[in-house]
Amino acid sequence: MAGKSQAGGERIEHPFDPLFDEYSRVLILGSFPSVRSREQNFYYGHPQNRFWKVMATILNCPQPQTVEAKRALILEHHLALWDSVAECEISGSSDSSIRGVRPNDLSIIMKKCDIRRIYCNGRKSYDIYRRYIEERTGRKAVLLPSTSPANARCGTEELISRWSVITKDLQSQK
Template sequence: MGHEVVVTGFAPLADDAARVLVLGSLPSVASVQAGQYYGHARNAFWPIMGRLFAFDANADYPERCAALMAAGVAVWDVAAQAQRPGSLDSAIRPPSVRPTDLDGLLQRCPGIGHLFFNGGTAARLFRRHHPADAAIRQLPATQLPSTSPAHASLRFEQKLAAWQSLRERLQAS
């Protein structure tokens, strides 16, 4: 079975109001099947965002996306495409990663002033696949604990506490 699964990510959730950018690594199998960012039922991303920005984390996907964008939050992934059997970030084949055009996003959404990495893999892929002289690399960046259910060493409340820094950054800007 030498066949590798190629996962292709989604278009960015972003508009002119974006002031921060949350970067994941690559959508999970569940997310791809759902056609949604953070589509796994046990991923803490939407419950955390709902708590931070006072919207219903169980609302329809377009509603949740609109609430996030209204708060100034853009969402995308570091990898536009990569080979990855299964959903674990650790299974991403680094040589197969095709990075997203983050500098292009920055041109379309010049208000973005801070990056937040959803987990360590996103931060590592970002450093590996976006050159040091890229415009996106000049922005301040914060690595946050992964919202993935695979990252089970932290409880929901601990993840929520760490992710408060995203809301604080928006309130400061």
């Protein structure tokens, strides 16, 4: 449900479900879906977002092109995807415009699988997690640099290097 807010952004509810199954062990949290992701009804839909390239590289597999292939990549590697925000006011895709946050309830995932580590894709997700969610889960999250095209400070190679910690976690949990 979307509507105009007093601040000029739209009040939007997260439009799609978390992606996980009973085998998921590592949860990756974004902040809130971009306009392109909302249009595609799936995570990291902007073609310039480097998330899928980074994941394919660190997991040593082909970069997925379809929603079905992206879904399969996440589940085959025992990952889970969701966002920190369930509902907010937002202008376009801008994390800096996010206001009036209602956080997601991670117990939906935590009750159904053995999540051993939580990673946040970018500062906004991390800050929201720390402010609204961490106390409920009793778990610290790890901040990773944002894969968003808005994060011009971090090149793709640096993202791959920093995000490779996820594969180390997955290997240590086998």
